Amino acid sequence: MTLMAAHRLIGMRRRLLIEWLILVTVLTLLSTALTVWQDLPGIRDINHRAYDLSMQAVRAPAPSPDIAIIAIDDASIEALGYWPWRRSVHAALLERLHGARAVGLDLILSDPYLTHPRDDPLLAQAIAQHGRVVLPDILSPDGQQRIMPIPALAQAAAALGRIDARPDPDGTLRAIETRRTPAGGGPPLAHFSLAIAGVAGQEAAVARAQAFPSDMAVRVQFTDPAKRHALYPYAAVLSGQVPEAEFKDRIVLVGAWASGLGDHLATPLGGMTAGVAILADTVQNLRDNLWIRIAPSWVTALAGLGLILPVCLGLGTLSTRRGLAGALAASILFLITDALLLQQTGYWLPPAGTLAALFLAYPLWSWRSQEASLRHIDAELEQLHIPLRPDADGLDTDTDSGPVGPDTLPARAIRLHKAVSRLKQATRAQKETLSFLSHDMRSPQSAILAILELRRQSPEQWAEETVLAHIEQQTRTTLNLVDQFVQLGRAESAPLDRRPVYLDDLIQECCDRRWPQAAQRGIELQFEARHPEAEASLDAELMGRAIGNLLDNALLYGPANSVVACTLESDARHWHIHVRNAGPGIPPEQQEHLFTRFQRLPGDANKPAGSGLGLAFVQTVAQRHGGRASCVSASGQGARFTISLPVES
Incomplete structure (x- = not known):
């Protein structure tokens, strides 16, 4: 290797090192930026999808036996008549739930029951006598309007709680706000689950919920939909088919379950879930502290950096195939670790920033390392005088390469092919030239020397004119060989005029x-x-x-x-x-x-x-x-x- 070639090789290695450092820096900044700005539309969608897959992959918590749902289902509607039922029916239901620790009526009672005006006082009396009934109110999505039960029922209730939910842009409900401040000001309004916990005497759960900042959405860990909370038909409870003792010391939620009745929302576990079941899950999250916590951005960024650096190191030292396998393996490892962390600790790392960096690491490094290598090859090809550009008509002087630019991969492949061909040709020509010099060029000269030697030994037999004629003949033969050899070399390598x-x-x-x-x-x-x-x-x-x-x-x-x-x-x-x-x-x-x-x-x-x-x-x-x-x-x-x-x- 020549000194110049060694310098070029050292320069290429230095360039690759600089490219690698730039790659690590760019990927680190990209991962950190996408982690900090995780609410950007595209990044948010990736995180949501990854979150849903993680929730579906881990083992969902089993429903709590202390929570029961009385469902207004299709069978109850068939037994009691068309919905809505008279409010005296709800009052009768409360008479059978005196043993419950708390009762949440997931029913919108914001208008007086004008058809039977005596039903409202009757229901208010039943609520007051029970003493542990929570009624819902609703805060509009913009926070401007609060929809409350009629005053008689609101005054009789032990507490009021919001049942409004704000799904993510994809329509899936992942989080609730335990306390939300109205747009017009005033104290934060508690969520229905927080009101239930307060009435049920779960002071520790209430204290944990109040520690969350107001208006902060906390992610709900939904229970296994295949198991569900204990579910009782409304009509069966009202008729006494379900003993009152079944509800003793339990939190009871009454809400719509029938198809086409009430609200049904999508959850990360898939499918549509009745609103009362979602309330039951939030009550259990609040009581058992099951909330999913999003790790701070700096924690996620550091965790991502712990994978990005080894992947980049592997790309710089391993083969192309192993580097790609390493990047894919790191991405899968991050997702598996994230799911396990979610199940074991309740913390989740938004993966979009880290995954974006890992997915871009391989193509970016391949591009930059290939570009650096190709530039090194270009420099070597320049030493072989392989032209950079094709002729004006799109045809190279030696190879019909088509109308391609000089910096495209096909053009460089053609140049490399030409260089290899020239090296093979040069090797073959070297052997042929040695044979030519050792035989064809030597033969006339040897003949001249032999004639001169014969002239010295027998001058009388070799006249001067004869010797000169032989020398002239051999000299012309030599010159003819040299001329043909030079012309062939020019035909093989010189540019065409x-x-x-x-x-x-x-x-x-x-x-x-x-x-x-x-x-x-x-x-x-x-x-x-x-x-x-x-x-x-x-x-x-x-x-x-x-x-x-x-x-x-x-x-x-x-x-x-x-x-x-x-x-x-x-x-x-x-x-x-x-x-x-x-x-x-x-x-x-x-x-x-x-x-x-x-x-x-x-x-x-x-x-x-x-x-x-x-x-x-x-x-x-x-x-x-x-x-x-x-x-x-x-x-x-x-x-x-x-x-x-x-x-x-």
Whole structure:
């Protein structure tokens, strides 16, 4: 590794370290921000969904046996008649509940019962005689309007409590306010469950609820819906089918249960739940201190950081696959830990901020590390002189890459492919060059030295003129080899000087240059220009040399007084330049390696083997122009060499 390459590698590692530190900082700030601002619409929805899944995953508390529900169900309505019932019926029910510790009538009694005016005093008397009855009032969502029972009933009740509920924007009820301040001012109004607890003598529960700040929503831990609280039909209790002793020292809630009657709300456990059942759960939460507490933002942020840092460390040290697995595992671990924390301690960590950071860690790090690696590769490719941009027409000089930008992944993949190809080509060329230098270049020089040595040993047998003729011949052979080798190297790597060229004119010029050579051997060189419209964007010098090489070979290996025909044809997609001679032909087993560097056809006394570079040059030039070179031949039938070029070139 060179010093410059080592410096570039150190620079890439330093860049990756800086990128990693920036990633950790960004993810930490993102997680903290989303944790602090967890009420943002999208973040809130994620937290709500995660909360519901956590509630469904943990074991819900069993309903308390000290709480009973008297349900106004379908069977009771069928037995007692259409709803609403007379208030004297409720008064009769209270007569059977004197043993209850507290009774909550979840019934809206805000208007006088005008049809039977004597029922209201009768119900007020029953409430007063019981002494532990709680009636509901309602505070409108905006806090402006308070709906209360009629004065006679309100005065007779032991307490009043709010039954209003404010579901989250998705329609699910997750929390209640134990105390809520009216918009017009005044003392906070207690929730129905808090009023029930006060009447039932649960001072500790009341004290805990009053410790919550006013207007703070506390999350309810709903009981298992499959078990439910003890449920008794209203009609069965009223008729005496349920003994009065069943309700002794229990908190009894009376409310609607029938379909289409009363309010039913969605809860995190799924499905719709009757309002009276929700009240029973809030009473149990208040009494047993089951409220779900949201952990402070700083606690959630620290817990998230405890996972974000290991994940980022893993991304920086592990493989891509293991880094992704680590990020996913950390996300699942956080959710499982959060659910267990909810069940064991009643605390819950809003996961949206941490999950967002964990989910973004892998793609962000992959993007930045890939970008840093690609820039390092770009720098290395620049050292190999692999061009950054394609040609103006969207075609790279070596590879048809399509109209892609230089910074896109396909363009970089093409450049990398080209670099690998060049390295393979360079390795192959190195071996071939060593063979060329050790054999082809050494042979003429060795012959010259041998001739000089023979001249020294036997000057009388080797005349000076003969020696000079041999030296000249070997020198010209060496120069010809060097020229072909240099031209092949230029054809393989030098940029193409493309210009519009008429193919008829180019072929005619190549034939004209070789007319003296053909005439010397009595060979008729034929070419008839038939395609004046045949125009292509070519490097005229390289293509002229390639066509000239084919003509030279045809003249060299063709018999004297024969014909070498050069033609130009088209099949709508390609221009085909054919050069045909009437020579001895080429056996099929030798045609496979015709266009490979340093692969020579066997010669004879009159026609020595070539250098093995001429046809390789032809194929290289054809491929650089988007085409190919080919040969059709058989022993004793001559040979036809073809350069095929795309019409659009």
